[in-house]
Amino acid sequence: MAKKVITIEMDGEAIKVRPEKQILMKSQNDEAKWEGKPKDLDFVVRFKDKTPFEHWNFDKSRPESGPIKIEPSGVEEYFGYSVEVGKKVLDPVIIIRD
Numbered sequence: 001m002a003k004k005v006i007t008i009e010m011d012g013e014a015i016k017v018r019p020e021k022q023i024l025m026k027s028q029n030d031e032a033k034w035e036g037k038p039k040d041l042d043f044v045v046r047f048k049d050k051t052p053f054e055h056w057n058f059d060k061s062r063p064e065s066g067p068i069k070i071e072p073s074g075v076e077e078y079f080g081y082s083v084e085v086g087k088k089v090l091d092p093v094i095i096i097r098d
Contacts, residue, residue: 001029003064006092008083009037015090017083023095024052026072032065032094034058034083044084052079052096072098 007018024030032053036043045058053065070077077096082089 001031003031003033006032006034007037008034008041008043008085010041010085010088013088015083015085015088017090017092020092021095022092023097024068025097026068026070027098029067031067034063036060041085045081046084047079047081050079051081052077052094068096070096072096074098 004022004024006022007016009016009018022032024032034043034045039060041060043059047053047056052068052070054069055062055066058065079094079096080091081094082091
């Protein structure tokens with residue numbers, strides 16, 4: 001199992017998420033973990049139309065996704081989500097592969 005860290009930080013007035021396209025492999029039991037930079041950065045992650053995880057929302061008090069709950073279809077699946085810091089919003093994606 002690998003926890004893939006997704007870093008959220010402010011660059012002036014803009015949110016930066018690294019990487020903006022995180023690839024997770026179901027076959028390797030990958031999980032996502034969102035980390036604010038600095039550590040006390042208040043952020044909210046909200047999945048939009050669908051989520052590959054048990055939960056739809058994450059934040060600094062619950063930053064870990066847990067295991068992938070979907071069964072991949074054999075092709076890459078894209079899951080759009082928003083990252084909110086204050087009134088700023090950015091829309092990155094998570095890609096799930098077999």
